[in-house]
Amino acid sequence: MLTTFAIVTDGLVYAAYLFLVAVGLSLIFGVMKILNVTHGSLYAFGAFSAATAVGVYVDLGLPDAAGFLFMIAVAMAIGAVLGIVLERAILRTAYGRDEVVIVLVTYAVFLILEDTVTLIWGQRSYPAYQPMVAAGDLELGDLILSNYDIGLVALAALIAVGGYWALHHTRHGRLLTVVIFDREIAAAFGVNVTVIYTATFVIGAMLGALGGAVMAPKISVTPGIGVEVIVLAFAVVATGGMGSIEGAMIGALIVGLCRAAAVHLFPQIELFVIYAVMALVLVFRPHGLISQAQPRKI
Amino acid sequence: MTAVLSVRDLGMTFGSIVAARDITLDVPGRQTVGIIGANGAGKTTFINMITGHLRPTSGTIRFEDRDITGRPSRAITRLGVSRSFQVAQIFPSLTVFENICTAAAVAARHGRGGSILARFDRPDTHADAAATMELFGIARYRGARAATLPQGVRKLLDIAMAVAGSPRLLLLDEPTSGVSIEEKFAVMETVMSALRSRQLTVLFVEHDMEIVARFADRVLAFYDGTVIADGVPTQALEDPRVQSLISGAAGGRSHA
Amino acid sequence: MPPWLVSLATIAFANALVVLGLLILWRTGLVPFGQALFYAIGAYVVALIGRFTPVRDVFLVVLAGAACAGVVAYLIGFLLARYREIFFAMLSLAMSMTLYGVLVKTEALGSTDGFHVEAGTFFGARPQGQALNLAMFWLVLGFCAVSALGVTLFFGTVAGRLAAPARDNEIRLEFLGVSVDRLIHLELVIAGTLAGVGGALAALVVAHVDPSMAYWTTSGGFVFVTILAGAGSVAGAFVGSFVFELVRSVAVDVLPDTWQMTLGIALLLTILFLPEGLSSLFRRLRRAPEAKA
Numbered sequence: 001m002l003t004t005f006a007i008v009t010d011g012l013v014y015a016a017y018l019f020l021v022a023v024g025l026s027l028i029f030g031v032m033k034i035l036n037v038t039h040g041s042l043y044a045f046g047a048f049s050a051a052t053a054v055g056v057y058v059d060l061g062l063p064d065a066a067g068f069l070f071m072i073a074v075a076m077a078i079g080a081v082l083g084i085v086l087e088r089a090i091l092r093t094a095y096g097r098d099e100v101v102i103v104l105v106t107y108a109v110f111l112i113l114e115d116t117v118t119l120i121w122g123q124r125s126y127p128a129y130q131p132m133v134a135a136g137d138l139e140l141g142d143l144i145l146s147n148y149d150i151g152l153v154a155l156a157a158l159i160a161v162g163g164y165w166a167l168h169h170t171r172h173g174r175l176l177t178v179v180i181f182d183r184e185i186a187a188a189f190g191v192n193v194t195v196i197y198t199a200t201f202v203i204g205a206m207l208g209a210l211g212g213a214v215m216a217p218k219i220s221v222t223p224g225i226g227v228e229v230i231v232l233a234f235a236v237v238a239t240g241g242m243g244s245i246e247g248a249m250i251g252a253l254i255v256g257l258c259r260a261a262a263v264h265l266f267p268q269i270e271l272f273v274i275y276a277v278m279a280l281v282l283v284f285r286p287h288g289l290i291s292q293a294q295p296r297k298i
Numbered sequence: 299m300t301a302v303l304s305v306r307d308l309g310m311t312f313g314s315i316v317a318a319r320d321i322t323l324d325v326p327g328r329q330t331v332g333i334i335g336a337n338g339a340g341k342t343t344f345i346n347m348i349t350g351h352l353r354p355t356s357g358t359i360r361f362e363d364r365d366i367t368g369r370p371s372r373a374i375t376r377l378g379v380s381r382s383f384q385v386a387q388i389f390p391s392l393t394v395f396e397n398i399c400t401a402a403a404v405a406a407r408h409g410r411g412g413s414i415l416a417r418f419d420r421p422d423t424h425a426d427a428a429a430t431m432e433l434f435g436i437a438r439y440r441g442a443r444a445a446t447l448p449q450g451v452r453k454l455l456d457i458a459m460a461v462a463g464s465p466r467l468l469l470l471d472e473p474t475s476g477v478s479i480e481e482k483f484a485v486m487e488t489v490m491s492a493l494r495s496r497q498l499t500v501l502f503v504e505h506d507m508e509i510v511a512r513f514a515d516r517v518l519a520f521y522d523g524t525v526i527a528d529g530v531p532t533q534a535l536e537d538p539r540v541q542s543l544i545s546g547a548a549g550g551r552s553h554a
Numbered sequence: 555m556p557p558w559l560v561s562l563a564t565i566a567f568a569n570a571l572v573v574l575g576l577l578i579l580w581r582t583g584l585v586p587f588g589q590a591l592f593y594a595i596g597a598y599v600v601a602l603i604g605r606f607t608p609v610r611d612v613f614l615v616v617l618a619g620a621a622c623a624g625v626v627a628y629l630i631g632f633l634l635a636r637y638r639e640i641f642f643a644m645l646s647l648a649m650s651m652t653l654y655g656v657l658v659k660t661e662a663l664g665s666t667d668g669f670h671v672e673a674g675t676f677f678g679a680r681p682q683g684q685a686l687n688l689a690m691f692w693l694v695l696g697f698c699a700v701s702a703l704g705v706t707l708f709f710g711t712v713a714g715r716l717a718a719p720a721r722d723n724e725i726r727l728e729f730l731g732v733s734v735d736r737l738i739h740l741e742l743v744i745a746g747t748l749a750g751v752g753g754a755l756a757a758l759v760v761a762h763v764d765p766s767m768a769y770w771t772t773s774g775g776f777v778f779v780t781i782l783a784g785a786g787s788v789a790g791a792f793v794g795s796f797v798f799e800l801v802r803s804v805a806v807d808v809l810p811d812t813w814q815m816t817l818g819i820a821l822l823l824t825i826l827f828l829p830e831g832l833s834s835l836f837r838r839l840r841r842a843p844e845a846k847a
Contacts, residue, residue: 349729370728371728371729372728372729372730372731372732372733375728375729375730375731376731380729381729387723387725387726387729388723388726389718389719389722389723389726390722390723391718391721391722392718392719392722397719400715400716400719400727400730401730403712403715404712404716404727404730404731404732405730405731407712413712414711414712414713414716414737414740415708415711415712415713416711416712417710417711417712418710418711418712418714418715419710459726459730460729462730463730463731
């Protein structure tokens, strides 16, 4: 009984983490049809910036809540700047090329940014545990839950609901939905697709950095976290359905719960189970569980 | 004498949309059939069902007394049924010669039961391809990349590829669509004389009534998913229902 | 040739075999992101044979590795050949990462550390040190020559020449009577087997196997070289692989903190300015003097 509860709570927390990491990737794919490998670097930049910010506010002796907001703000700002620079300077040159070629461009940029992270922050690991410790714990009988984790789940839910609402009920969101459906039709109706692309990439980058920032207090911030996280994000998005918030959410929940179950019941298959689930879902639904209708071609 | 193509109670329903219903007909060998009808009347659906692109929701299709209902396109092609498309389906990055060689090589493989690992560039494949290009009058485009071809030539290439496999039943979906009015007759004349030398049964979809009258032995008029007239051109085209629903004016050109 | 160059060339050419397989799929318009799966299978089979059996003959172990990779490619192919574009790439990636997950967590296989591979014997002879390096070089070169010939011949067959049309217009090919799924299945088996040979040879050369051979970054490296080589020629796979290893070694030596950045910049420049890869560069250089004459 306790194990089941632990699996559910662990699963939800892990799902929240996966969602935060994957939602930016899904959005960029949905609107721009680009599988953005650079997303891993944005995550890394977010995590490292957050760790540095934590160091700064601890030194300045700021109150914890303010410090946390400061950490988030710094990471997202860096995400935004990187997003704009990458999209306008590099990605633009590759638009119109083959889908796979664009993915390789993002892969090349990812390699460059991986070393950029090391150049800026060095090879050491950065602790950023303070916000997590400051948040404290919640005791539910035998189970101890971290308030920080609960906050993560709340944040993920907030972004999921907020994002969904924004896409379907605001004017700008609806424009994005049109571009997701068919870029050419959108352009024919006068939608400024160029601006939408830039805006989407920047939002996606900020979300990626946010993912890294909120995870920084939970993990060991070392070079190479981008490499691991990107393939995990792919798995989540491919499983749930690429290009939508709902897809990222479903994918995150499934992968999160499966992994939690594996960790508690069969620890040996922990890594294997994530990709096995992804492969299994793709077998029955190649476009993921929640996929957009594909129009017939002849 | 068994009909080459035999269709019974053929129907196609997509959810609540009935694209085709109650189609029953026989086509004897060597007949040239013109299929007319407004857009959405079910002509392309009919062709898609016969060539295996769509699985009918009801009815049967027999080719040379073999049941081909619902079988995949490549199986039906291998049995001797070929088609060309409304929007010419060619291989844009290859030259015209390479396009036709591809069709010829694939056909040769099926014909002689050859292996997929047989050599591609063989003298007989090249000879077949050259002959086909001559037949369709596109030999001078031999080295041109298919993506750069003018519309009329693209359509001829598409049809040439369909014919490469020596099919016994050929379905042409709007062979002159996209071709300028001045050229329509020329293109159709080229196609028909190229086909005359082979023992083919041909069904072609066409919107131009004059072309249908000139080249078809028999006319099938489609409306609302079913056949409303079936007979020789003079008879079918004069049919009052056909005139009011499809051709618009007596003996005039359709503007669908 | 200096010994370090021999070693570099040996590993570069072993890896080039994986790229050769990728070339075939690339021509058909497909890029699998998980060829490391077959590379790792080839490698681990060689390592396991060396560890648990007395068999040491290099030809036997490499062919065993290749055969296992080929069988897996055949089985996976039934599924994978039904997908295209990014979904093909993702499913391929998923499968290689699944193997990675299994390898990392398997204590018996040394988990993340991997384990040592016993040196091979050449028709009973047991060369050591420099002689072994040289023997391995010639072995790899031999497999490469045979594979290069095989793939060139393949490109001359009906199956090989259907790759480009399949990339251009799959529907048209189906209506000519070709099963494109079966064609891709065949290509996957060829590519998987080649990758298995590459991995088996790599295991012998490096004398070590570890799970990173199945990691997505390894697959990424192979795709990187495929781009560098360009879809043009078989020779491009070997030249591209050699250049890649050279650049990587030099970068790791001279710029140890930024070698990935160097590779990334090289890849970016290649994609942006040499979209057809290195082969197009050679073609351009060859044409220039002709134009002047």
